Amino acid sequence: MMIWDPDRECMAREPLEALQLEELQTTLERVYRHVPCYQKKFLEYGVSPSDLTSLSDLAKFPFTTKEDLRLNYPYGMFAVPLREVVRIHSSSGTTGKPTVVGYTRADLDNWTELVARMMTAAGVTADDIVHIAFGYGLFTGAFGLHYGAERIGASVIPISSGNTEKQIMIMQDYQSSALVCTPSYALTIADHxxxxxxxxxxxxxRIGLFGAEPWSEEMRREIEQRLGVLATDNFGLSEVMGPGVGGECEYKRGMHIAEDHFLAEIIDPQTGEVLPPGSVGELVLTTLTKQAFPMIRYRTRDITRLHYEKCKCGRTMVRMEKTRGRSDDMLIVKGVNVFPTQIEEVLFQVEGCAPHYQLVLDREGHTDSLEVQVEVNEKIFFDEMKKQREFVGMVEKRLAAMLGLRARVKLVEPSSIPRHEGKANRVIDRRKT
Structure with missing residues (x-):
């Protein structure tokens, strides 16, 4: 078992927190001097960089949200002149203007190192042939994994997304040993x-590195069984860096966050209060080493929990559980909080259900309704009506026990739900139209 940077990844908590404090003070000074948005926010909150004398003092400082990034589009959040920015990426911009992020040469070097660290933890070595089926472009995923794999010394196939049959041909002919894509696309490959x-x-x-969307343990087991790989999760977001913020080791007991570069907090998503260790809440990240695009207390909207005990692999950095969903993607149905991953967990436990589903939310009169459309195998789909009704009743009962509300289940034939080469679009919410 390899550790890419044992001096950093296995640091004791005391020297690690001393390093974090020093880097955090430097970062706060940088944004206060060079980013008008932060200067204004700090003044409104009545805080200045000198007010931070311990890590707990960070709670005095304001959050950064995606709205802040949109209001300062495109370059208003940069802390260095554009001549020092050597790379620009952005989010997809599906809910408005994209968020634009920049990197200095040092930022790119750190990013490459952290992805190499994450990929090594997952088991990638210089002997691997890494098949990257993320779309190349402004999205950070493909380039982040690409340069990290090259830093390790692995061979990289930058095939990008799409044309699944060609992907499979390349895997066969080029002997791809590590697959990088979304978990939903991994199952699309398995279907093909x-x-x-x-x-x-x-x-x-032999290895799969899957990210960019929430996925359940049941989905992991499905991928591992159908592709014959060790399926690992990793975490990143373009606003903070991209992939490499965290990733699982072979023990798959949470994603190790690179705490020497990112300070993690868990807050109550409603009140913004910092929660004690072990609590489930929204992940907030502060960058400690970013030069071009530092983020102070960025609200990721990802719901998770952090574990601080040392991992079996020897790494001491905090481990983040699989995201349970997003606070802003959370569905509220009849007053009940529902995450798509909860529904996925139930469906993956039912024999006969395929790993493809879609949630349709509607409003009947003044009442919300939830329909779960799920692909089933041909035997169930073409079974007699009585057996189909019994099957639907069984799935609806299990969903009600998990969610605390009734959801209608609709069986659909194999391959009828649209496949996605990137993030799966699981939810159709007709209540908003």
Missing amino acids: LQKMGISPDSLKL
């Missing part, structure tokens, strides 16, 4: 392998 009559055993794949 099955349709093409190709056994996963005929491929050289």
Whole structure:
């Protein structure tokens, strides 16, 4: 078992927190001097960088939200002149203007190191052939994993997304051993392998590094079984850096966050109050080493929990549980908080359900309704009506026990739900139209 940077990844808590404090003080000074948005926010809150004398003092400082980034589009949050920015990425901008992020040469070097650290923890070595099926472009995922894999010394296939049959041909011919994509696309690949009559055993794949969307443990088991890989989760977001903020080791007991570069807090998403260790809440991240685009207390909207005890692998950095969903993607149905991953967890436990589903929210009169459309195998889909009703009743009962509300289940035939090469679009909310 390899550790990319043991001096950093296995630091004791005391020297790590001393390093964090020093870097945090420097970062606060930098944004106060060079980012008008932060200067204004600090003045409104009545705080200045000199008020931070311990890590707990960070709670006095204001949050940064995606709205702040939109209001300062495109370069208003940069802390260095554009001539020092050597790379620009952005989010997809699906809910408005994209958020634009910049990197200095040192930022790119740190990013590459952290992705190499994360990929090594997952088991990637210089002997691997890394198949990157993320879309290349302004999205940070593909480039982040690409340069990290090259830093390790692995061979990289930058195939990008799309054309699944060609992806499979390349995997066969080029002997890809590590697959990088979204978990939902990994299952799309598995579906195509099955349709093409190709056994996963005929491929050289051994590791999967999946991210960019929430996914359940049931989905992990499905991917591992159908592709024959060790499926690991990783975490990143473009506003903070991109992939490499955190990632799982072979023990899969949470994603190790690079605490020497990012300070993590868990807050109550409603009140903004910092919660004690072990609490479930919204993850807030502060960058400690970013030059071009530092973020102070950025609200990720990801719901998770942090574990501080040392991992079996020897790494001491805090571990983040799989995200349970997002505070802003959370569905509220009849007053009940529902995360799509809860529904996924139930469906993956039901034999006959395929790993493809869609949630349709509607309003009947003044009452919310939730319909779960789920693909089932041909035997169930073409079974007699009585058996179908019994199957639907069983799934609806399990969903009610998990969610605390009734959801209608609609069985749909195999391959009828749209497949996605990037993030899966799981929810159709007709209440907003």
